[in-house]
Amino acid sequence: MTMIFGVPLVALASQLVIGLFNGAFYALLSLGLGVIFGLLRVVNFTHGAFYTVGAFAAFLLTSYAGFSFWACLVIAPLIVAALAAVLERSLLRKLYGLDALYGLLLTFGIALLIEGLLQFYFGVAGQPYQVPALLSGTSNLGFMFLPHYRAFAIAVSLLLCLLTWLIIEYTSLGAKLRAATENSRLLEVFGVNVPLLLTCTYAFGGALAGFAGVIAAPVFQVSPLMGANLIIVVFAVVIIGGLGSITGAIVSGLMLGTLEALAKVYWPPSANLVPFLIMAVVLFLRPRGLFGKGE
Amino acid sequence: MRYDPLLWVENLQGWYGESHILHGVSLSVPRAQTIAILGRNGVGKTSTLRGIVGLLSRATGSVRMNGTELIGMPRHRIAYTGIGYVPEERGIYGSLSVQENLDLLPRISDRGMSLERIFDLFPNLKERRRAAGGTLSGGEQQMLSIARVLRAGPELLVLDEPTEGLSPVIVQHIGRVLNALKKDGLTMLLVEQNFHFARHLADHFYLMEEGRVVDDFAARDLDARLDTVSSLIGV
Ligand SMILES: Nc1ncnc2c1ncn2[C@@H]1O[C@H](COP(=O)(O)OP(=O)(O)OP(=O)(O)O)[C@@H](O)[C@H]1O
Ligand SMILES: [Mg+2]
Numbered sequence: 182m183t184m185i186f187g188v189p190l191v192a193l194a195s196q197l198v199i200g201l202f203n204g205a206f207y208a209l210l211s212l213g214l215g216v217i218f219g220l221l222r223v224v225n226f227t228h229g230a231f232y233t234v235g236a237f238a239a240f241l242l243t244s245y246a247g248f249s250f251w252a253c254l255v256i257a258p259l260i261v262a263a264l265a266a267v268l269e270r271s272l273l274r275k276l277y278g279l280d281a282l283y284g285l286l287l288t289f290g291i292a293l294l295i296e297g298l299l300q301f302y303f304g305v306a307g308q309p310y311q312v313p314a315l316l317s318g319t320s321n322l323g324f325m326f327l328p329h330y331r332a333f334a335i336a337v338s339l340l341l342c343l344l345t346w347l348i349i350e351y352t353s354l355g356a357k358l359r360a361a362t363e364n365s366r367l368l369e370v371f372g373v374n375v376p377l378l379l380t381c382t383y384a385f386g387g388a389l390a391g392f393a394g395v396i397a398a399p400v401f402q403v404s405p406l407m408g409a410n411l412i413i414v415v416f417a418v419v420i421i422g423g424l425g426s427i428t429g430a431i432v433s434g435l436m437l438g439t440l441e442a443l444a445k446v447y448w449p450p451s452a453n454l455v456p457f458l459i460m461a462v463v464l465f466l467r468p469r470g471l472f473g474k475g476e
Numbered sequence: 477m478r479y480d481p482l483l484w485v486e487n488l489q490g491w492y493g494e495s496h497i498l499h500g501v502s503l504s505v506p507r508a509q510t511i512a513i514l515g516r517n518g519v520g521k522t523s524t525l526r527g528i529v530g531l532l533s534r535a536t537g538s539v540r541m542n543g544t545e546l547i548g549m550p551r552h553r554i555a556y557t558g559i560g561y562v563p564e565e566r567g568i569y570g571s572l573s574v575q576e577n578l579d580l581l582p583r584i585s586d587r588g589m590s591l592e593r594i595f596d597l598f599p600n601l602k603e604r605r606r607a608a609g610g611t612l613s614g615g616e617q618q619m620l621s622i623a624r625v626l627r628a629g630p631e632l633l634v635l636d637e638p639t640e641g642l643s644p645v646i647v648q649h650i651g652r653v654l655n656a657l658k659k660d661g662l663t664m665l666l667v668e669q670n671f672h673f674a675r676h677l678a679d680h681f682y683l684m685e686e687g688r689v690v691d692d693f694a695a696r697d698l699d700a701r702l703d704t705v706s707s708l709i710g711v
Contacts, residue, residue: 353576353579353580356572356576356579357580360569360572360580363570363571364567364569366531366551367563367567368580369551369552370529370531370551370552370554370555370561371555371561371580371582371625372552372553372554372556372581372582372584372628373552373580373582374552375551
């Protein structure tokens with residue numbers, strides 16, 4: 182049996198797949214957080230709740246209305262986007278221009294509210310969600326067994342990240358977003374509907390989180406606190422990548438997932454600490470994060 | 477025939493937070509003419525322009541463009557009444573390329589200038605179209621700031637000190653471009669500290685002091701007023 186630093190290759194490779202899988206979530210979530218922060222200057226604590234709502238939307242649509250996983254993959258993010266748009270228009274908007282602390286408190290409060298409601302109706306126990314039949318198998322790669330669903334999840338998440346990055350860097354909509362991040366008032370004077378752009382950005386960030394929630398549903402249990410547990414690590418990812426950096430969010434998301442997995446193999450007790458250790462080191466060496474730019 | 481200016485500002489009062497800085501500015505900009513606002517540092521020239529384009533935190537009075545009231549209009553709709561704004565700080569988006577800056581503004585009319593014409597007027601921009609806006613020299617930034625709004629197709633060009641801090645060669649270049657635009661019938665509202673630059677362009681002058689217009693006269697009366705002007709703006 183092939184061993185790498187005293188660990189069987191099979192075990193290492195499986196952990197790496199799990200690491201990339203988690204990393205893909207980190208990337209999707211921190212990407213949304215980063216885009217929202219860049220444009221709205223809001224530290225969106227509702228993000229974890231959006232992820233949870235995405236998973237619950239899929240669970241409810243499938244259990245009560247018979248929608249397929251594939252349909253949920255499209256509909257659930259749209260539901261989260263709509264929820265996010267309503268929140269932005271009705272509440273968040275009133276706080277622009279105030280100290281960032283207000284936005285943080287509001288979004289934190291909304292997250293507690295959403296999670297509390299879900300707990301009230303569904304309890305804290307997790308609800309199972311079936312892996313779609315098409316993806317339920319595994320492939321023997323010779324050195325490991327690759328679960329199809331995980332491979333699919335990694336691929337589709339990365340594709341979505343890549344697509345987002347391409348839109349931001351190479352389309353005229355992306356140019357408007359980047360310009361609004363630099364100076365939104367002047368952009369408005371030029372005739373760009375910035376308030377609408379802000380709503381759409383918040384909704385889009387929410388949709389990414391909702392999408393991650395649907396992807397998560399078959400692997401983790403659908404539970405009211407699933408997002409709250411994840412979001413803390415995601416904040417570490419955002420800080421490591423550099424606030425507002427798109428590339429930073431994606432790269433550090435994947436990196437962190439992978440490192441976490443390696444830590445699980447080589448020294449299991451450290452796995453949960455890894456994100457925060459890395460965050461501390463990065464903050465010490467590069468206070469603006471790996472990809473952050475100076476202001 | 478009724479006097480029907482393109483832009484009509486009546487008793488414009490403006491605030492930055494608590495501080496009241498415009499105390500009733502009135503002026504009018506007739507079609508196809510160039511109007512220059514002169515005045516010392518800090519008298520409220522920039523603030524007047526910011527009030528017109530909706531950038532003051534609070535403004536009262538009346539600003540009418542083509543008869544449409546701009547005070548209270550959502551900021552992102554103001555450009556569509558036909559205003560192109562070239563701010564004092566130039567407002568180039570540093571992380572966007574020159575080309576992206578040029579393509580950034582929504583078209584507000586079918587008068588929008590083609591890229592060929594833009595690069596004809598400002599050949600430097602063509603060479604630097606792939607460069608990031610933040611790497612341009614002051615002169616290039618000013619040219620880009622003007623070029624960018626011309627692409628959108630405004631009826632009124634609002635320029636805040638387009639020659640500030642630029643070398644004589646570039647000032648001349650910008651002067652030639654603005655003169656050509658004027659000949660094409662573009663209306664301009666210009667704030668300028670460079671009096672000699674302004675007198676070659678403007679048809680009418682307004683003098684400001686302490687947030688008010690204190691005098692105005694036509695270009696042909698300028699020589700007779702030179703003493704007052706000198707004492708007010710110190711040229
Ligand atoms: N953002 C701001 N907040 C508070 N006060 C401001 C702000 N901008 C300008 N002021 C004040 O408003 C007054 C008018 O400033 P404004 O910039 O309109 O003058 P200006 O005539 O354009 O001067 P300059 O020739 O130096 O450009 C000044 O007293 C200035 O200190
Ligand atoms: Mg000024």
